[in-house]
Structures are given as structure tokens and as C-alpha cells.
Amino acid sequence: MREGGHRSLLRLGANESAFGPSPTAVAAMAAELPRLSWYGDPESYDLRAALAPRHGCASENICVGAGIDDLMGLAVRAFLAAGRTALATLGTYPTFSYHVVGYSGNLQTVPYCNDGSVDVDGLVAAARKIRPAIVYLANPDNPSGTFLAAEAVQQLFEALPKESLLFLDEAYADFVEESALLPQLIDERLIRVRTFSKAYGMAGARIGYSVSTARNVETFQKIRLQYGVNRNAQIGALASLADMPFAQYIVRETAAGREEYYSLAGSLRCPFLRSRTNFVCIDFNTRERAAAVLNRLLQLGVFVRKPGAPPLDRFVRISVGTAPERTEFGVRLRRALEDVDR
Amino acid sequence: MREGGHRSLLRLGANESAFGPSPTAVAAMAAELPRLSWYGDPESYDLRAALAPRHGCASENICVGAGIDDLMGLAVRAFLAAGRTALATLGTYPTFSYHVVGYSGNLQTVPYCNDGSVDVDGLVAAARKIRPAIVYLANPDNPSGTFLAAEAVQQLFEALPKESLLFLDEAYADFVEESALLPQLIDERLIRVRTFSKAYGMAGARIGYSVSTARNVETFQKIRLQYGVNRNAQIGALASLADMPFAQYIVRETAAGREEYYSLAGSLRCPFLRSRTNFVCIDFNTRERAAAVLNRLLQLGVFVRKPGAPPLDRFVRISVGTAPERTEFGVRLRRALEDVDR
Numbered sequence: 001m002r003e004g005g006h007r008s009l010l011r012l013g014a015n016e017s018a019f020g021p022s023p024t025a026v027a028a029m030a031a032e033l034p035r036l037s038w039y040g041d042p043e044s045y046d047l048r049a050a051l052a053p054r055h056g057c058a059s060e061n062i063c064v065g066a067g068i069d070d071l072m073g074l075a076v077r078a079f080l081a082a083g084r085t086a087l088a089t090l091g092t093y094p095t096f097s098y099h100v101v102g103y104s105g106n107l108q109t110v111p112y113c114n115d116g117s118v119d120v121d122g123l124v125a126a127a128r129k130i131r132p133a134i135v136y137l138a139n140p141d142n143p144s145g146t147f148l149a150a151e152a153v154q155q156l157f158e159a160l161p162k163e164s165l166l167f168l169d170e171a172y173a174d175f176v177e178e179s180a181l182l183p184q185l186i187d188e189r190l191i192r193v194r195t196f197s198k199a200y201g202m203a204g205a206r207i208g209y210s211v212s213t214a215r216n217v218e219t220f221q222k223i224r225l226q227y228g229v230n231r232n233a234q235i236g237a238l239a240s241l242a243d244m245p246f247a248q249y250i251v252r253e254t255a256a257g258r259e260e261y262y263s264l265a266g267s268l269r270c271p272f273l274r275s276r277t278n279f280v281c282i283d284f285n286t287r288e289r290a291a292a293v294l295n296r297l298l299q300l301g302v303f304v305r306k307p308g309a310p311p312l313d314r315f316v317r318i319s320v321g322t323a324p325e326r327t328e329f330g331v332r333l334r335r336a337l338e339d340v341d342r
Numbered sequence: 343m344r345e346g347g348h349r350s351l352l353r354l355g356a357n358e359s360a361f362g363p364s365p366t367a368v369a370a371m372a373a374e375l376p377r378l379s380w381y382g383d384p385e386s387y388d389l390r391a392a393l394a395p396r397h398g399c400a401s402e403n404i405c406v407g408a409g410i411d412d413l414m415g416l417a418v419r420a421f422l423a424a425g426r427t428a429l430a431t432l433g434t435y436p437t438f439s440y441h442v443v444g445y446s447g448n449l450q451t452v453p454y455c456n457d458g459s460v461d462v463d464g465l466v467a468a469a470r471k472i473r474p475a476i477v478y479l480a481n482p483d484n485p486s487g488t489f490l491a492a493e494a495v496q497q498l499f500e501a502l503p504k505e506s507l508l509f510l511d512e513a514y515a516d517f518v519e520e521s522a523l524l525p526q527l528i529d530e531r532l533i534r535v536r537t538f539s540k541a542y543g544m545a546g547a548r549i550g551y552s553v554s555t556a557r558n559v560e561t562f563q564k565i566r567l568q569y570g571v572n573r574n575a576q577i578g579a580l581a582s583l584a585d586m587p588f589a590q591y592i593v594r595e596t597a598a599g600r601e602e603y604y605s606l607a608g609s610l611r612c613p614f615l616r617s618r619t620n621f622v623c624i625d626f627n628t629r630e631r632a633a634a635v636l637n638r639l640l641q642l643g644v645f646v647r648k649p650g651a652p653p654l655d656r657f658v659r660i661s662v663g664t665a666p667e668r669t670e671f672g673v674r675l676r677r678a679l680e681d682v683d684r
Contacts, residue, residue, distance in 0.1 A: 017379040026375045033368045036578070037359040037543035066408060066548070069567050082424075095568075102565045201379035204573030206408070223444045225411050226437075230572045231546030236378070 010329055012319040013303040015142065015279050017201035019253060019322065021236060022246040025202070028239035029232045040231030044209075047234050050241050051209060056184040060214040063221070066206040066228050068171055068193045069095045073102075074220045075191055075210075079165050080105040080133045087127055088136035089118050091143070091309030093169060096136045108132065114311050116144040116273040116281065120152050124159040131161045138169040140176060143307045143317045145275025150182045157190060168192045171208075172277040174199030175251055188213050196233075198278055199250050200240040205233035254278045257320030264330045268337060273315070281307070281315040289340065290314050296336035302329060352671055354661040355645040357484065357621050359543035361595060361664065363578060364588040367544070370581035371574045382573030386551075389576050392583050393551060398526040402556040405563070408548040408570050410513055410535045411437045415444075416562045417533055417552075421507050422447040422475045429469055430478035431460050433485070433651030435511060438478045450474065456653050458486040458615040458623065462494050466501040473503045480511040482518060485649045485659045487617025492524045499532060510534045513550075514619040516541030517593055530555050538575075540620055541589050541596075542582040547575035596620045599662030606672045610679060615657070623649070623657040631682065632656050638678035644671060 020026075044064035052059045065071040072095055080086055082104035088096055090109035100107045108130055110122040118141055127135055137156065140147040148156075157166050170192055173181055182192075195208035207229060210220065240247065261280040265272040271283040284290040287310070294306045294316050304318045321329060354360075362368075386406035394401045407413040414437055422428055424446035430438055432451035442449045450472055452464040460483055469477055479498065482489040490498075499508050512534055515523055524534075537550035549571060552562065582589065603622040607614040613625040626632040629652070636648045636658050646660045663671060 011380070014381055016381060020376050020379045026378075029375055029378075030372045033371055034362050036368070036371075036546040037362045038353070039356055039358060039539075039545045040548075066567070066570060066572075069569065073567065197381075203381045203569075204378040206382075206570060206572050225408070225415065227411065227545075228408060228548060230548050230575065232574065233572065 010302040010321070010325060010332065012321050012325065012329060013305045013317075014203070015198065015277070015319045016203045017198060017250060017278065018320060018325060019201055019250050021201040022240050022243040024243045024246070025200075025236040025239040029236045032232060032235050036232060038231060039227045040229050040234050042226045044229060044234055047238050048209075050238055054241075055211050057186060057211060058214070060217060061186055061211055062209050063212075063217045063224070064207065064209045064229055064234070065220075065224065066208075066230070066233075067197060068169060068195045068208040070206070070224075070228070071193050071208060071210045071220070072096055072167065072169070073099045074224055075134065075165075075167050076100055076103050076105065077223060078219050084133045085130050086134040086136065087123065087130065087132040087164075089123070089141070091307050091312055092118075092136065093138050093142045093171075096167070096169075111310065112144060112312055116312060116315075117146045118144075118148060120148065120156050124156060127160050127164055132164050134165050134167055135160055136167045136169065138171065140172040140276040142172065142277065143279075143281065143305070143315075144312060145273050145277045145279055145281055145317075147176060147180075147276035149180060153182045160189070162189070164189065166190050171195045172198055174247065175254060175278060176276050184211075186211075186213055188215060191216060196237045196240060199247050199254075200237070201250065202233065202236055202240065205236055206230060207233040207237050254320050257323075257326055260326050261318060261320070264333065268334065279317050279319045281312065281317050283315050285314055287313040290316050292340040293333075293336050296339050297332060300332045300336055302332050302336075352644040352663070352667060352674065354663050354667065354671060355647045355659075356545070357540065357619070357661045358545045359540060359592060359620065360662060360667060361543055361592050363543040364582045364585040366585045366588070367542075367578040367581040371578045374574060374577050378574060380573060381569045382571050382576050384568045386571060386576055389580050390551075392580055396583075397553050399528055399553060400556070402559060403528055403553055404551050405554075405559045405566070406549065406551045406571055406576070407562075407566065408550075408572070409539060410511060410537045410550045412548070412570070413535050413550060413552045413562070414438055414509065414511070415441045416566055417476065417507075417509050418442055418445050418447065419565060420561050426475040427472050428476040428478065429465065429472065429474040429506075431465070431483070433649050433654055434460075434478065435480050435484045435513075438509070438511075447475075453652065454486060454654055458654060458657075459488045460486075460490060462490065462498050466498060469502050469506055474506050476507050476509050477502055478509045478511065480513065482514040482618040484514065484619065485621075485623065485647070485657075486654060487615050487619045487621055487623055487659075489518060489522075489618035491522060495524045502531070504531070507531050507533065513537045514540055516589065517596060517620060518618050526553075528553075528555055530557060533558060538579045538582060541592050542579070543592065544575065544578055544582065547578055548572060549575040549579050596662050599665075599668055602668050603660060603662070606675065610676065621659050621661045623654065623659050625657050627656055629655040632658050634682040635675075635678050638681050639674060642674045642678055644674050644678075
């Protein structure tokens with residue numbers, strides 16, 4: 001906004017929830033603001049106790065962190081010695097590679113399939129060859145929005161070399177029905193992470209958690225910031241869990257928004273990727289045309305993003321907005337495309 | 343509280359502000375809670391712009407982090423290669439040594455002087471001998487509460503080997519008059535850190551900042567969590583800076599609280615350390631007696647802490663509470679001491 005000199009922006013670029021946090025979470029956080037002078041519970045005791053039964057595990061299997069980015073940093077720091085190799089899909093959520101590079105690791109990548117799906121066979125083949133310390137998988141994936149069924153994830157996990165840990169980033173899993181997700185699996189070689197940033201609408205609060213063995217949690221415990229999670233974020237997360245109707249409403253509304261984007265893309269004769277997240281990738285045929293659309297949209301006050309690496313670099317990624325935002329986005333995208341193709 | 347089975351606790355152990363955040367900060371944060379679904383500004387642009395003139399520097403000299411613990415971790419990670427040595431006072435704020443150990447560094451220490459002051463000459467002598475990559479100084483110090491005048495800090499800084507970076511933790515500097523503090527000094531070998539946790543009463547928000555060269559800020563920029571600072575914490579910090587009368591009230595009230603603790607200690611014939619912070623260390627002669635007082639206080643529902651390392655292990659550290667809390671603490675301390683000495 002500052003750089004473009006825009007007064008207001010159609011903010012559809014960061015996969016934030018357009019629907020805000022739960023009103024009961026807002027009320028719970030507002031009531032506790034006068035006690036923000038107190039540190040948050042370093043153990044996140046209440047939140048872990050509320051999360052454990054949802055995941056069919058014990059509190060000891062859960063570590064709360066300041067968002068998935070924080071937990072991802074802990075995993076890379078703990079499990080990727082300097083010079084060791086990590087493996088990920090080329091162009092997937094970039095903070096993983098940021099941490100790998102930042103901790104002097106070596107990142108190897110496998111491209112997406114041309115249809116935007118994660119190349120499971122390619123990841124397995126690469127892992128067997130390079131024997132990475134960590135394999136990163138976002139499922140549903142960001143930025144593609146594509147999703148691997150539970151069986152595929154299970155097969156990937158089982159096919160990995162025994163020295164490889166699977167870091168399973170489930171930031172968008174709340175948008176997928178429980179039955180389609182990998183069942184609970186507590187294993188030394190598996191760290192699953194979830195967030196309150198997406199379906200719970202608390203991106204600005206910085207709170208997420210990992211599920212793994214008690215031993216892996218203890219490893220995080222040795223290096224994490226003991227008082228690192230905002231007190232109010234813990235309170236809001238706990239209140240959010242108690243307001244499932246709101247989260248379910250967000251999931252439904254997000255699904256409706258995806259359908260609208262699909263229709264919009266269809267009406268513009270653009271292919272698109274079916275998504276299980278709160279964003280949709282629309283295909284503009286070439287990387288150049290996609291970049292031109294992105295730039296024109298920015299000039300029109302629309303903030304969206306474009307995957308940088310092939311084959312997804314021909315797409316533009318749009319977060320699901322509110323109904324009026326989606327309508328306005330349709331108007332501006334139509335105009336941007338006309339300008340670009342003129 | 344959980345472990346002791348206490349219903350309520352006189353919470354005077356974590357140097358939190360007993361006076362809460364500024365009411366205008368609370369109002370500003372409450373108003374923005376519905377937008378907590380948005381990530382905070384990754385650049386903390388507005389907050390840095392508000393801080394820069396207070397420190398006589400540019401925004402480029404400031405890095406905002408999720409509290410001093412976060413910034414301290416960045417400094418150790420960036421400037422202390424594995425196996426290299428850091429230097430600190432034995433028993434000072436423990437998160438520094440936590441990070442040094444966590445990043446495979448080697449911590450060397452110099453004890454406090456017997457009067458609880460930091461041994462500047464000892465630190466200089468040790469630094470010249472071991473040539474540490476980082477020297478840590480908390481000023482005012484925690485847990486002693488003692489303070490080094492600007493000249494002493496300046497002399498320490500100038501006497502350090504050229505390869506040593508001084509990490510100057512000024513968490514409690516807001517309780518000291520500006521004129522007594524080290525003047526602004528932008529130097530590649532100096533990183534000063536401040537927090538909103540103490541005088542601004544926002545410990546639970548996790549927000550602090552460092553002041554150094556633009557080059558050092560860029561180094562942090564390469565490894566920090568880009569979206570790591572809670573959005574509401576940024577809003578509250580900005581609003582707090584605009585409410586200096588509140589911060590000044592906290593500083594005055596804290597000074598009054600220290601005086602009360604001094605009187606209390608005197609009436610119990612206990613020596614104490616004059617403090618420039620929001621806590622006071624009371625001397626119970628021996629480590630055993632101090633431990634007994636601490637344990638008895640815990641049984642009486644008072645949460646305070648005791649420095650672990652000599653020579654400060656004969657002290658108990660009490661955070662300044664509200665006026666009623668201080669009165670109640672006096673009653674319970676008197677009782678605890680009677681029980682211990684019976």
C-alpha cells in the first residue's frame with residue numbers, strides 16, 4: 001500500500017481470512033487486554049489440553065509456537081545440521097527454504113507436476129537418492145491449493161528413507177473434511193503443524209502448534225522461546241476452539257468463494273486449479289501474461305500474488321475475499337485482462 | 343499456580359508491570375481485534391518511524407522483534423559462530439546463556455561484585471583475555487536491579503577487544519532518567535535492545551526492538567521471522583508511545599514501590615540492593631535462609647524468585663506490585679521470616 005501509494009487495497013494476496021476472528025474470540029481477547037502486562041503461559045497448558053483430544057493425543061504431544069513459521073524454524077534448527085539436505089517441492093511455501101538456507105542447510109527440490117499437484121513419486125525418488133534429513137510437504141499445498149489424499153501422504157511417508165523426517169505443514173487442513181486427512185499418527189519421523197491463522201482468522205496473532213512424539217516436543221522445548229507466544233493469542237485460540245460453528249461457517253463461506261472464483265475464471269476462459277484452501281490459482285497461459293495481469297491488478301489496487309517457479313509461474317493466486325470483495329475482484333480482473341490483452 | 347494448587351497468587355516473580363498497559367493502548371488494541379485476521383506489518387513501519395526520533399536515529403537503525411528474547415536469539419545466531427565464546431555476568435538474565443548454549447556457543451562468566459553490582463573491570467579483563475564474539479550486559483541489571491552509569495558503560499564498550507560485540511540489554515532502562523543512560527551511539531559493535539514489556543506493561547504482547555547500524559539491522563532481517571510480530575502488539579506499542587503520561591506514572595509508582603520495599607526490608611533488619619528497575623532484591627544473609635524464605639512465601643501463595651548463583655543467591659527478588667499487593671506482601675514476608683527463623 002505504502003509503495004504503491006494506494007489509499008485502500010483489495011487485499012487478496014496473503015491468504016488471510018476475509019471473515020475475521022470468531023466474535024467470541026474477539027470478546028475473550030478484549031476482556032483480557034488489561035492483563036496483557038502478564039506474560040502468557042509458557043506451557044500453553046489450557047490450549048494444549050483443549051487441542052489434545054481433537055487430535056487423539058496427549059498434551060505432551062503438542063507444542064504451541066508463534067505460528068507455523070516459528071515451529072518450522074525450530075524443526076529446521078533441531079533436525080537439519082549445517083550442510084545437511086532438506087527436500088521440498090520447487091516453489092512451495094517459501095519460509096521452509098528460508099529457514100533451510102538460514103540454518104546453512106542445503107535445499108533440494110522437485111518440481112510440481114504440470115497440473116499443479118505435488119509430485120509424490122518424484123519426491124520419493126529424490127528422497128531415496130539424496131536421503132534428506134527433512135522432507136517438507138504442505139498439504140493442502142500453498143501456493144497451488146492442491147491436495148493429496150490421506151493414502152498418498154501415507155505412502156509418501158512410508159516410502160521415505162528411515163533417516164528422513166516428514167514435516168507436514170497442514171496450515172490449510174481446516175478447510176478439508178476430517179475424513180480426507182491423514183489419520184492421527186504419532187511417529188518420531190513425523191511432525192504435523194497446524195495454525196490459527198487461516199480458518200480461525202487469527203493470522204495477526206501468531207499462534208500455531210505441532211503434533212508429534214513427546215520426544216520431539218521436548219526437543220523443541222530445549223530451543224524455543226519459553227515466553228514466545230502472545231498471551232492474548234493463547235486466549236483467542238482457546239476461545240476459537242470453543243466456537244466451532246464460526247469456523248464451520250468460514251469453511252463453508254470459503255468453499256462458496258472458491259466456486260465463485262472458478263466461475264469467474266471460466267467466464268474469462270482461463271483454466272484454474274481446484275483448491276482445498278482459502279485461495280485459488282488462475283492460469284493465464286504464460287508466465288509473462290500472468291506477470292502482466294498481476295502488475296495491472298496492482299495498479300488497480302488489487303494485492304494478489306504469483307507463484308515464482310515453473311510450472312506454476314503461469315498462475316496468479318487469489319485469496320478468497322468476502323462476497324463484496326469477490327465481486328469487486330471480478331470487475332477489476334476483467335478490466336486488467338482486457339488491458340493486458342489489448 | 344497449578345503446581346502449588348493455589349487459587350490466587352501474589353504474582354511478584356516475573357517483573358511484570360502490576361499497573362497494566364496504558365488504557366489508550368488497550369482501547370487501540372481492542373478496536374483492532376476484529377482485524378486480527380490480518381498479518382501484522384512485517385516491517386513495523388509505523389512503529390519504527392515513531393521510535394526513531396526518540397533514539398535520535400533513523401528507522402533503518404531499528405529492528406522490531408517479538409520481545410528482547412527474540413532479538414537476543416537473533417544476535418546470538420548471527421554473531422556467535424558455533425564453538426565461539428560469549429561473555430556475561432554469572433547469574434544475569436538467563437535467556438542469554440540459553441541462546442548461547444542453544445546455538446552451540448561457549449559461555450564464559452564473571453561473577454557479580456559482592457555488593458550486587460556488575461564487575462566492569464572483571465568483564466573487561468576477561469574480554470581481553472578470551473576475546474569473546476559477544477559480551478552481554480543488562481543495564482539496569484536483572485536480577486540484581488543495579489545500574490551502571492553511562493560513563494562506566496562507555497568505558498566498558500571502549501575497552502572491549504575490537505572483535506567483541508556488546509549486546510546491551512536495556513529492558514529496564516525506561517525506569518532510569520534519560521540523562522543517566524548511555525547517549526545514542528550507532529556502532530557496528532553495539533546492539534541495544536528495549537522492550538514494551540516493563541514500563542509499558544505489555545509483557546504478554548511480545549514486542550521489543552533493537553537499535554544498531556543499518557547493517558546489523560539488515561543482518562537480523564536475513565534471519566528473523568518476517569511476520570513474527572503480533573499485529574495487535576504493534577498497535578499497542580504505537581499507542582503506548584503516544585501516552586507518555588501513563589508511562590511516566592508507572593515509573594513514578596514503581597519508584598514509590600521500591601521505596602516501600604526498602605522500608606519493609608529495613609524494618610525486618612534485612613539489607614537490600616538499591617534498584618533502578620521494577621523489582622528489589624532483599625538480602626537474607628545466606629543462600630539457605632533465602633531459599634527457606636522463598637519456599638515459605640510460595641506456601642503462603644507468594645510467587646517471587648531467587649537468583650541462583652553466588653553472590654546473589656542470598657537474595658530474594660520481588661517485583662513491585664500495586665499498593666495493596668505491596669502491603670499484602672509485607673504481611674506475608676513478615677510471617678514467612680518468622681516461620682523460617684523460629
